[in-house]
Amino acid sequence: MIKMKRVYEKAEAADGFRVLVDRLWPRGMKKEVAKIDLWMKEVAPSDGLRKSFGHEVKKWPNFQKKYRTELKKKTNLLAELKKIEEEHGTLTLLFGARDPEHNQAVVLRETLKTE
Numbered sequence: 001m002i003k004m005k006r007v008y009e010k011a012e013a014a015d016g017f018r019v020l021v022d023r024l025w026p027r028g029m030k031k032e033v034a035k036i037d038l039w040m041k042e043v044a045p046s047d048g049l050r051k052s053f054g055h056e057v058k059k060w061p062n063f064q065k066k067y068r069t070e071l072k073k074k075t076n077l078l079a080e081l082k083k084i085e086e087e088h089g090t091l092t093l094l095f096g097a098r099d100p101e102h103n104q105a106v107v108l109r110e111t112l113k114t115e
Contacts (some may be wrong), residue, residue: 001016001085001090001091002091002093002112002113003015003016003090003091003093004092004093004095004105004106005093006095006096006097006098006100007026007029007094007095008026008029008096015090015092016088016090016091017038017084017085017087017091018035018036018037018038018092018094019036019037019039019084019091019092019093020038020040020094020095021041021043021093021094021105021108022041022044022094022096022104023041023044023045023047024041024096025039026096027096038084040081042074043074043077043078043081043108045067045070045104049063049070050104055098057099057102067107068107068111071108078112082112082115085112093105093108093109
């Protein structure tokens with residue numbers, strides 16, 4: 001099972017293995033509070049793509065397309081995430097964005113489910 005959760009939400013046992021998929025560390029978040037098992041910043045969108053998107057909903061379709069293209073070059077990281085899911089049963093992709101429907105974790109989760 002692959003879940004998504006905002007990193008600022010309280011960690012729970014049901015989260016399973018928690019992976020932060022942001023390129024930047026979340027503002028104001030202490031490592032002890034975040035309870036992150038792995039920070040996989042390499043799977044996050046490139047700096048250029050992240051900045052051009054700027055979490056503007058009108059840019060969402062283009063962001064998804066470009067991020068999927070980037071993910072095609074990161075098959076080793078996708079395989080690692082799938083292995084984590086298999087080993088732990090539940091993988092939670094953590095993100096810092098305020099919008100739970102328009103962020104890289106959404107695209108990453110969809111990609112992992114279809115591969």
